[in-house]
Amino acid sequence: MVGTNDFGNIAFLTDSQVAGKVLRDYTQCLFDVMDRLYASGARHFLLFNTMPLHLAPQYANDTLHGRPATRYWPDKPSNLTAIAIKMLQQTTSANEILRYQTVYEVLVAKRHPRAHVALFDLFELISDIYADPAQYLNRSVLTKASDYEHHCDVAGEVCAYEYDHAYPDSFMWWDELHPSGKMHEIIAQEVAQVLEGQSRYASYWSDGADGRQTG
Template structure:
């Protein structure tokens, strides 16, 4: 099964596709978000305001946030004790939609999904084999994320945006210069972690693009897009002066809230940037983008919602 999927991926990427125009005529007024701590508006990964709140403000949208910190696509694939997309977030959304708590105009609602960081990370694919019989792989978690598009479509969604994984090999906890931190304070081979994460993320993003390219034309009346968060964050990493605007020296390798632990986590030494200094950092802590980075994400998503052309977004239908 996995070999056939990968063969199909190669064929689709070679063939390419004629990309669609997007949401120019949709007049989006509602944003519904799914995912993990990158998107959670309550337990915010950036230590400040999450990007959906900024995006809804920038584009004057009604926001319905369902993303939850720690989530994976499915606990049946990579089991973590957090509200996963398929076992928690989607059932909650469907229940609230059914009882009228959430109102989502079909043509004027944009649905987004940003998932994968926990699926490929420590205590998941990077360090374990997953829950499926014989173990889980990047193919399984990617097919799960693409399955969100089909599930939402079958339940009336017509404007769907998948945000791909960022270059996690550059984020402090998975970089080549990693150290014991709050997310993993045990032994690790930094070079091996970074290379493995590079391969997992790039394989998952390529497979997701191929599967979505194949799926999108089959969903009549739907607009399916990919937001290339990977390329956006890579650009922020290599060209920080275009994006970061804090009062401290610009920093794309450290984090605004860094904690170096002893092996096993018995002790730690923490440093924290305050005030406008925080906006000089690409990363908030060892695992999460900074609030300034998320403002950039929010501006891009707001452009998408307003029906404008966006450098980082490709519409497949």
């Protein structure tokens, strides 16, 4: 699970990435890391796709909780719709590349013989929580999935907790950009299911020792 910052306002979102770099370089980075781990003896891999960053308050098109400027982006442009749309385009495109590239590298190119790979759909999990937060979070005090708990001014000098930190399990977001502690707990629980081979958010691919290929 790497590279989320590469989509943000200091990289692809504002066309500030390293010259010549494209979304394919983001997914390729994952497999380059796998090459090094595989060379060291690793044979089981868990990959995460990119979360729906267009839902985070930093990038959201939300008149109440989509922020016009944040401590992470003090000079943010005013067109929140354009920001959210471009972020959605980037993340969904990268996730599609990763989905097909994983199948190709494991089953066709046989890049890592005898390796077992799970691809965890973090994008879908967080989208499901956003669509129905009451199923996952304590919604006794909140009504919007885009609420976040820790608020700071643009300078990052004056900060305060919503509800004095009395309901930390109610929030999807810790601040404008980062998931809350409760969200991390939910993700960890689902990852445990992935490792047991039981998660509906995961796809599994293997290049078996006897030449059999499974997906």
